[in-house]
Amino acid sequence: MTGGKNAEFVDKIEEFALSHPEILGVHDLVVHDYGPGRLMISFHAEVPANGDILQEAVSGTGTTVFGNGNDTMTITANSSVATAMTVKDKTTLVIGADNVDGAVANNGTVNLGAGTLGSYTITGGSIVIGGAVRANADNLASANGITNNVADQVLTLTGGDIKDNISGAGTVSIGGTVTSAKNIANKVVIAATSGNFTVTDGIISGAVENNGTFAITDGSVTGGISNTVSGILNVSGGTISTGAVANAGTFNITGGTVSSAVTNDLTMNVSGGEVTGVITNNADGTLTISGTGKVHKVTNTGTMEVNYVAGLLDDITNTNGVVNFNAEGTLAMGSTITGGTINVKANITADAGD
Numbered sequence: 001m002t003g004g005k006n007a008e009f010v011d012k013i014e015e016f017a018l019s020h021p022e023i024l025g026v027h028d029l030v031v032h033d034y035g036p037g038r039l040m041i042s043f044h045a046e047v048p049a050n051g052d053i054l055q056e057a058v059s060g061t062g063t064t065v066f067g068n069g070n071d072t073m074t075i076t077a078n079s080s081v082a083t084a085m086t087v088k089d090k091t092t093l094v095i096g097a098d099n100v101d102g103a104v105a106n107n108g109t110v111n112l113g114a115g116t117l118g119s120y121t122i123t124g125g126s127i128v129i130g131g132a133v134r135a136n137a138d139n140l141a142s143a144n145g146i147t148n149n150v151a152d153q154v155l156t157l158t159g160g161d162i163k164d165n166i167s168g169a170g171t172v173s174i175g176g177t178v179t180s181a182k183n184i185a186n187k188v189v190i191a192a193t194s195g196n197f198t199v200t201d202g203i204i205s206g207a208v209e210n211n212g213t214f215a216i217t218d219g220s221v222t223g224g225i226s227n228t229v230s231g232i233l234n235v236s237g238g239t240i241s242t243g244a245v246a247n248a249g250t251f252n253i254t255g256g257t258v259s260s261a262v263t264n265d266l267t268m269n270v271s272g273g274e275v276t277g278v279i280t281n282n283a284d285g286t287l288t289i290s291g292t293g294k295v296h297k298v299t300n301t302g303t304m305e306v307n308y309v310a311g312l313l314d315d316i317t318n319t320n321g322v323v324n325f326n327a328e329g330t331l332a333m334g335s336t337i338t339g340g341t342i343n344v345k346a347n348i349t350a351d352a353g354d
C-alpha cells in the first residue's frame with residue numbers, strides 16, 4: 001500500500017476499534033502484510049474498568065490495559081483474556097483464575113476468582129483470592145500482599161516459592177513442594193504424600209495441619225501444629241512457640257527451639273536443639289533423646305530412650321512409663337526422675353536423690 005492508503009487503512013482500523021465502547025484508545029498498531037489477502041493486525045487496546053463488564057473473549061499479541069483510576073473491571077465467567085494484561089493503579093480487575101491466559105502486570109488489585117491459574121504470572125500490586133484457586137506459588141508474585149480472607153476458602157499451592165505475605169481467615173493448602181520465607185496468617189494444610197512445605201523465614205501464625213512433610217529451617221511458627229499419623233515434622237532451626245504441638249506422626253528435632261507444649265502419641269526424636277516446653281509422652285509414644293538434644297520437663301506414660309543423659313535438664317514425671325538409659329553420662333544437677341520403670345543399661349552418674 002502507498003503511504004496515503006496505508007494511513008487511511010490504519011485510520012479505519014482505529015475507527016473500527018474505537019467504535020466499541022469498551023475501548024478507550026489504541027496504540028502500538030502493527031500491520032503485517034504477507035501479500036494479497038494476507039494481513040495480520042495487532043494493537044494495544046485501552047479498556048475502561050469503570051464498572052463495565054467484559055463479556056467476550058480477548059485474544060491477540062498485544063496488551064489489554066484495564067483501568068482509568070478508581071475503577072473496577074469484571075471479566076465474566078464465559079470470557080477470557082489471551083493477551084498480556086496491564087492493571088492500572090487504583091484499579092481492581094475481577095477475573096476467574098481459569099480466564100487468565102496472559103501475563104499480568106499489576107499496578108492495582110487483581111481479584112482472582114475460582115479456578116486454576118495456568119503458567120502465567122501476576123506480577124506486582126495486590127492479589128485478593130475470591131474463590132477456590134489453584135496455582136503455583138511462583139505465579140502469584142504480588143508486591144503488596146495476598147489476601148485470602150474468607151473462612152474455609154482454600155488457596156491450593158501446587159509448588160514454587162511463596163512470593164509475598166498471605167493474610168486473612170482462609171486456608172492455604174500445600175499440594176506440592178512449596179517453600180516460604182514470608183508471613184502467613186491463613187490456616188495451612190499440608191496434603192498427604194504430595195505436600196512438602198519448607199519454612200526458611202517469616203512467621204506462620206495460622207494453625208498448621210501436617211499430613212505430609214513439614215520442615216522448619218528458620219523463622220517462627222506460632223499458631224500451633226497438628227502433625228497427623230502420616231505427617232513428618234522436621235525442625236532444624238527457627239522456633240515453635242505459643243501454639244501447642246500435637247504429634248501423632250514423626251517429629252524430628254535436630255536444631256532450633258521448641259517452647260510450645262508438646263503432646264507425643266507416636267515418635268519424637270530430639271537429637272539437637274532444645275525443647276523448653278513441657279513434653280507429654282503418652283502411652284503409645286516413644287521419645288528418644290540423642291546427639292546434643294536437650295529437653296526440660298517431661299511427663300511420661302510411654303517409652304523414653306535416653307542416649308544422651310546430659311540432655312535431660314529438668315524433672316521427668318514417669319507415671320507408669322519406661323525410661324531406658326542406653327548410654328553413659330551424668331544426669332544434670334537438679335534433674336529428677338520419679339515413678340514408673342527405670343532401666344539403666346550403661347554407667348550413669350547422678351545424685352542419689354534424683
